[in-house]
Amino acid sequence: MTDLEMVKLCAKAMGFKPSSKPRHKGIYCRKGSYVVKFDPLQDDAQAMALMKKMEMIVRAELNIRTSEKYWSAMCPGIPTFWTKHGDLNRAIVECVAKMQMAKATA
Numbered sequence: 857m858t859d860l861e862m863v864k865l866c867a868k869a870m871g872f873k874p875s876s877k878p879r880h881k882g883i884y885c886r887k888g889s890y891v892v893k894f895d896p897l898q899d900d901a902q903a904m905a906l907m908k909k910m911e912m913i914v915r916a917e918l919n920i921r922t923s924e925k926y927w928s929a930m931c932p933g934i935p936t937f938w939t940k941h942g943d944l945n946r947a948i949v950e951c952v953a954k955m956q957m958a959k960a961t962a
Contacts, residue, residue, distance in 0.1 A: 862950060869955070871887055898945070900945065924942070929944075937954045939951045
């Protein structure tokens with residue numbers, strides 16, 4: 857799944873209507889008369905808003921063997937959606953995108 861596809865799915869999860877013309881980074885979305893550039897991969901506040909709205913569980917983890925740090929993001933539910941990544945925003949966006957894709961196919 858591309859970054860743009862994940863961001864569009866996250867915008868829908870937030871109740872925004874993504875524009876039909878994607879931009880280089882992020883997308884412009886409309887909610888009523890309000891228009892916003894939505895890019896939770898780069899914007900920490902938007903990523904945190906996603907995490908709060910989806911009631912996600914996020915934790916930092918450390919691989920003792922490699923000293924690699926990464927984030928685990930989980931959305932509670934059946935089945936549980938989760939992802940791991942070195943970047944917190946990407947872990948959140950990937951998790952929400954997976955959840956939205958599952959909703960669309962259900």
